[in-house]
Amino acid sequence: MATTTADQRRAEARAAYDAYLAQCPSRQLLARISDKWVTLVICALGDHRGPLRYSELARRIPGVSQKMLTQTLRALERDGLIGRTVTASVPPRVDYELTPLGHSLLEPIWHVKHWAEQHMPEIDRARTAYDGARDEPTGAVRASG
Amino acid sequence: MATTTADQRRAEARAAYDAYLAQCPSRQLLARISDKWVTLVICALGDHRGPLRYSELARRIPGVSQKMLTQTLRALERDGLIGRTVTASVPPRVDYELTPLGHSLLEPIWHVKHWAEQHMPEIDRARTAYDGARDEPTGAVRASG
DNA sequence: CCGGATCCGCGAAGATACTG
DNA sequence: CAGTATCTTCGCGGATCCGG
Numbered sequence: 634m635a636t637t638t639a640d641q642r643r644a645e646a647r648a649a650y651d652a653y654l655a656q657c658p659s660r661q662l663l664a665r666i667s668d669k670w671v672t673l674v675i676c677a678l679g680d681h682r683g684p685l686r687y688s689e690l691a692r693r694i695p696g697v698s699q700k701m702l703t704q705t706l707r708a709l710e711r712d713g714l715i716g717r718t719v720t721a722s723v724p725p726r727v728d729y730e731l732t733p734l735g736h737s738l739l740e741p742i743w744h745v746k747h748w749a750e751q752h753m754p755e756i757d758r759a760r761t762a763y764d765g766a767r768d769e770p771t772g773a774v775r776a777s778g
Numbered sequence: 779m780a781t782t783t784a785d786q787r788r789a790e791a792r793a794a795y796d797a798y799l800a801q802c803p804s805r806q807l808l809a810r811i812s813d814k815w816v817t818l819v820i821c822a823l824g825d826h827r828g829p830l831r832y833s834e835l836a837r838r839i840p841g842v843s844q845k846m847l848t849q850t851l852r853a854l855e856r857d858g859l860i861g862r863t864v865t866a867s868v869p870p871r872v873d874y875e876l877t878p879l880g881h882s883l884l885e886p887i888w889h890v891k892h893w894a895e896q897h898m899p900e901i902d903r904a905r906t907a908y909d910g911a912r913d914e915p916t917g918a919v920r921a922s923g
Numbered sequence: 924c925c926g927g928a929t930c931c932g933c934g935a936a937g938a939t940a941c942t943g
Numbered sequence: 944c945a946g947t948a949t950c951t952t953c954g955c956g957g958a959t960c961c962g963g
Contacts, residue, residue, distance in 0.1 A: 661894075661898065662890075662893075662897075662901070663817055667811075669809055696937095698937050699946070699947085700936075700948095703947085711904065711905050713903075713905075713908070719945095724945095725945050726944075734900055740889070744886035745808075746808070747886070748883060752882065752883075753806060753807055755858060755879055759879070763855065764856070831925090831926095832925075832927085833925070843956050844957090848927060849955095866963070867963090870925045871925080872926060
């Protein structure tokens with residue numbers, strides 16, 4: 634009967650995972666802010682310290698597609714982190730801005746950014762060392778870090 | 779060769795995006811920690827305050843596949859955030875632990891987690907309000923969660 | 924038996940063209 | 944200018960097999 638357990642184990646694992654996420658609020662938020670576009674949008678709005686238009690936001694986040702930007706903005710709006718203001722004039726203007734709640738998220742994110750800026754060189758060195766070690770296991774000549 | 783325009787634009791955008799990431803260290807780290815498994819692994823190791831085996835780590839992060847766990851662990855090892863200790867005995871044992879660098883990342887991450895725990899209810903309320911508003915723009919009576 | 928690498932299927936991310 | 948629909952591509956997740 635060992636073969637039938639595969640499906641059961643999948644269901645169990647799924648349920649356990651779901652329950653795990655459900656019981657732990659930080660995990661839910663983690664899942665939200667772990668999205669890179671979310672963080673970039675928050676940072677962009679926070680950096681500008683004011684409302685930004687859709688296109689302006691897209692301009693500040695190179696590499697983002699309209700789809701993902703819209704999707705991210707909708708998600709953030711739904712979560713109450715950003716506000717969406719529509720000016721229904723001939724040139725459609727939509728402004729996005731951080732809500733107080735979204736603004737409060739900037740602080741913890743700033744800590745992470747700060748850490749990143751401080752320790753990025755170390756990480757870069759670690760990467761080089763790791764890659765170099767993998768490339769030359771015998772340990773002959775290692776590239777300068 | 780008009781068809782190459784699309785490819786060119788893609789390459790340009792890609793290059794711009796890449797350059798954007800390259801010039802901004804925080805973006806690089808952001809791209810790394812924006813991976814939810816990364817954060818979960820870091821938190822799991824930090825929470826346990828000691829080395830954890832591969833299977834033990836997988837047990838503490840329900841829903842993660844072996845592939846992603848291994849992939850994440852490799853990336854973190856490469857970045858010098860975690861250490862990997864292989865005990866090549868008859869029962870293969872591989873222990874992972876936070877390096878000092880990885881440990882220092884715990885603090886900023888903790889801030890984020892803390893924020894999440896504090897503001898999750900607000901976000902939940904915002905979501906409900908948003909969904910409710912979308913469901914009944916006219917203001918009809920609708921009693922869905 | 925544990926740790927991990929590989930292959931396959933699926934769903935989401937991404938780019939493009941189109942609409943209001 | 945803002946946003947949507949469609950197609951493609953890619954990365955995740957799962958199952959299976961391999962090495963120690």
